[in-house]
Amino acid sequence: MVSSAGKKVLIAAGKTGGHMFPAFALGESLSERGCEVVFVTGGSKIENIILQGKNLKTIPLPAPRLKGMGFWQQASGVARLPGILLKALSIVRKEAPAIVIGFGGAAAGPIVLAGKILGKRTAICEQNAVLGFTNSVLAPLVDKVFLGVENTKGRHGSGRFEVVGTPVRKEILAIKPKQYSTQARRVLVTGGSQGALFLNTHVPDVLGSVAKDIQGIEVIHQTGVGNAKGVQQRYDALGVNARCMEFISDMAQAYDWA
Incomplete structure (x- = not known):
């Protein structure tokens, strides 16, 4: 969806390495192709640990987790959503990206939704066999849904859904296979x-x-x-x-x- 050098791409991911590392891999690849990449994360402790030592432009957007929370936590989180969406709209307006891509996690929801509201091209990436909570909410709204595995496509239909695999970081791909040894310990x-x-x-x-x-x-x-x-x-x-x-x-x- 993004091929021209000089375009800005806004990528939102959060909470887990399973969301963030594929997002970094895509961002790295897009940067090498001349795109300007900006990341939006939730700013949690594990996210800050993951971001340590990485030379990335990141914008924090703390967003409440809703899935799996108790009633009062969910109610409190829902009450905060309008204000968080306003912040997300402000971020998207300021950054003016050509496309907004979500990889899952609480911060991805409002950012991708803000992109949709402001008429930006939008996409989500799902690495798992079953769409996560945030991606399940966003899937009917975005222009494109990129999937890591084929059977996810089978569960959710075709058309906007496309199987592309999971983005993998260059340093992982660079590892050379080792000869198997029965003495491995x-x-x-x-x-x-x-x-x-x-x-x-x-x-x-x-x-x-x-x-x-x-x-x-x-x-x-x-x-x-x-x-x-x-x-x-x-x-x-x-x-x-x-x-x-x-x-x-x-x-x-x-x-x-x-």
């Missing part, structure tokens, strides 16, 4: 940028059992914010050589290590 555990309760709870015990029979196991485990200490203590108690981190900033290096 390295395990990378990641449930996404926010971690996964199931993995945090069960994987240490599973690897603790494996380590009784197989020597030299090494583990890097991404736990999510606030969980690293507890998971590390569990590995230590089981005698597993593990390094737990709230967030892995260089995932390419972690993949290459594994």
Whole structure:
């Protein structure tokens, strides 16, 4: 949808690495083609951690999460939406992009909607087999829906829906395949940028059992914010050589290590 050099693209993504990293990959590719790229994020703690060290033009737009919240939290969030939409309209007017693209997350909703209201070309990108909450709301409104996998298209029809795959960062694509070895002892555990309760709870015990029979196991485990200490203590108690981190900033290096 964007091919001419010099165009400005506004990309909105937030809350998780699953939203933000594909957005960064697309933004990087568009920048190399001569587009000016501006990111809008929600400004949460995990988003700020993800953004550390990245030379990107970003605009914060704090927006409430509605899905999965209690009644009063949802009511409070809904009450804030008109004011957030006004801020989003102001951002889109000021930046004057040729297109607005959403990758999911609370901040993407009002920004893409503002783009639609102001007559901008709009699109969303969905990396999962099922449209997330924000993308489900936006899908009927936008000009184009880009999908990561074919079966999502099958569930939601065709026409404006197009399967293009998931944007992947260059540093990930640059990792060279390694020859498989039956002596491999390295395990990378990641449930996404926010971690996964199931993995945090069960994987240490599973690897603790494996380590009784197989020597030299090494583990890097991404736990999510606030969980690293507890998971590390569990590995230590089981005698597993593990390094737990709230967030892995260089995932390419972690993949290459594994």
